[in-house]
Amino acid sequence: MFWLIWLARLSCHLLAKIYAHANDMWLIGLKMADQLIEEENIYRRCRSASFDSQNDAVLALSxxxxxxxxxxxKDxxxxxxxxxxxxxxxxxxxxxxxxxxxxxxxxMCELGHDIARMSEDFASEDIYKTYFDLAGAFNKIREIEFRLHSIISDDSVAEDEALALDEIIDVLDEITESAVxxxxxAEKRRGCI
Incomplete structure (x- = not known):
């Protein structure tokens, strides 16, 4: 009987330690997730480009x-x-x-999610990549012009035209994002924001 009581106490003790460790790991995971969110936040990323601290940004804004x-x-x-x-x-x-x-x-804007979709590397400093992306999209313009005319000529989108229309819209989105x-x-280089 003594062994059973001892084994039960040991089991409870071990379970409590495992639970405490799991809880600690969960809290560490939450803190890491908060840091990741903070680091990826657009406001933090843009502020960090000019100011090392939030306080410096507040002073500059004031x-x-x-x-x-x-x-x-901070919020x-x-x-x-x-x-x-x-x-x-x-x-x-x-x-x-x-x-x-x-x-x-x-x-952040509900409408903007659909209207102003920007890719992960938006506003990268590699203007040459943007230029070549735009040039590549421009090379497709002549082709999509004829396809688009064919699709819209009857004022409807047939089932077999839907995929082609999606491809055309993708090219137009590339042009839009590159233009932005x-x-x-240009705004950064001119200093007029």
């Missing part, structure tokens, strides 16, 4: 006439609050990251 609290910046960067369009415009101007306006619309990237690149 100096430019935009009153934003440290707590608000934007951890995803607790979505800034207003006016705030995003101010942040883009002060941070010197015009892409923030487009990324905000693409990622060139616009953002």
């Amino acid at each position: 100096a430019a006439g935009h009153r934003i609290s440290h707590g608000s910046i 934007y960067e951890r995803g607790a609050t979505i800034p207003s369009a006016k705030t995003v415009k101010a942040m883009a101007q002060v941070y010197k990251t015009p892409e923030l306006k487009w990324l905000h619309c693409s990622e 990237e060139i616009k953002v690149w």
Whole structure:
């Protein structure tokens, strides 16, 4: 009987340790997820491009006439609050990251999800890649012009035309995104955000 009681106590003790360890690992996982979210946040990424700290950003925003609290910046960067369009415009101007306006619309605005879709490498500093992407899309224009005319000529989309129309829209999306990237690149170089 003594052995059974001892074995039961040992089992409970081991289960408690396993549970505590699992709970610690879960908390560590949550902290890592929070850090990952913080690092990938568009507001943090754009702020980090110009300012090392949130406090420096708050001071710069205040100096430019935009009153934003440290707590608000922190909330934007951890995803607790979505800034207003006016705030995003101010942040883009002060941070010197015009892409923030487009990324905000693409990622945070309900309508922007559909209208202003931006890829992962949007506003990359590799303007030559953007140029070649655009040139490649322009090379497809003549071909898709005829296909598009054929599809829309009867004012309907037949079942066999749906795939071709999707391909045409993909090319047009490439052109749109490249055009926006060139616009953002030009805004950065001109200093007019």
